[in-house]
Amino acid sequence: MVKITIDGIEIEVAAGTTILDAARQINPETAPPAMCFHSKLEGSGGKCRTCLVKVTKTSPSNPRPMPKLAPSCRTFVEDGMEVENNRSEEVLEARKGVVELLLINHPLDCPICDQAGECDLQNLAFEHGAETTDYQEERRRFPAKAIGDLIQLQMNRCILCFRCVYVADQLTDGRHHGVLGRGDSSEIGTYIEAAIDNDFSGNMIDVCPVGALTDRTFRFKSRVWFSKPMAAHRTCEKCCGNAVLWLKGNEILRVSGRRNDVGEVTEFICNTCRFDTKSLHLWEVEGPARISRDSVISQNHTPS
């Protein structure tokens, strides 16, 4: 066990924990935001730079601060480390810059986007973003590409977090899509036009922090805040069967995975549960799913 101080709060964590994890153990709400890191996906993180923190003291034997802001999802704790997160002006300023960079190519089409209301980038920009930008160039645009009947790809909205690539690698047998091209022209695609259809491909929708990958069967059906999220389970041979049903009356508009306090999907569900069992009698409803009080979805919703 090692002792680490984040924003003046001391906590003891196991050696080999990242700063982000330690901060989340103190309080998930004050922990640094993360767009690309996903605790259930091995190797994720280190790409988006939203989780930057200031390490003011590396350890008692090495009391110098780290020369630059460190990505907390990839920096491991050391005994006696001191970290500044929300207290440091420098960190907040850097976060503002990162949000601006993420939004450079992200279209402001939230009124159309199905992810609006549960979008990580929307929340991040709301909490940490500046109101204006100096950027004046055109946003990059991609022609619409079909990747099957179940998943809708909107490449314009992608922030290249690589989460969906890790899902395909670690959950499904055989990955058919990836990031093509380099630099400004990198994009998610299947290269040779192919439909992504294997049993766990639907989880790409859940891990996508923005509206780049959305549920095609839910496309434009309803805004997320008009449906009620209910925790439910069913017996499934392929997956855990624990899911969240988004109800409008007695109709299931869509099914998604369960999320933890920081909005990460904890239990991945199969495509049968997600797309093919949209009938209430096939599910055991447990009760209202937990939704953050700050979320717009919590309007008219009583969390358990």
Place this chain on the structure above:
Amino acid sequence: MKPLTNRSKTVSNKTMTLMERLYLPAIVKGMAITLRHFFKKKVTIRYPEETRPFSPIYRGLHVLKRDDTGAERCTACGLCAIACPAEAITMDAAERKPGEERLYREEKYASTYEINMLRCIFCGLCEEACPKEAIFLTDRILPSGTTRKSFIWGKDRLVETESNRIDISKRHFYYKDEK
């Protein structure tokens, strides 16, 4: 008994005085008041021939605007419905098909859009919430009706026609000025 509040009044049942019992003086007094009002300025106007001047930000009947090319501005984002304190607005979204670009401005549009005018309190929060400058409250007055159904306004009555544009420029200007 001690009264519960200091606002209660004791009812008296005293007999009337002679002047009160005479009845005529009271009639004359009342007629004098009536007569005085003949020569006063009228407080009413002859609506609808005459109308009172409206404030530029008067919150009357809603309109769903089209843009300069005549395409509907509303994208059914649902922000007006979530902002509405009376829950008067409901809508359904649909995807724009190829060839409908002239009708709808964006990829998504409202296939149905209904305002229950009996629930609406004309607070203007829908107008404030709209990110597309699609819905505005105007200086028109909601017509009366005899059935409940006639108060549920759909797109057929809310969307302005291309031949009869509703002028909201004053109100628009007011908002822009404020920013």
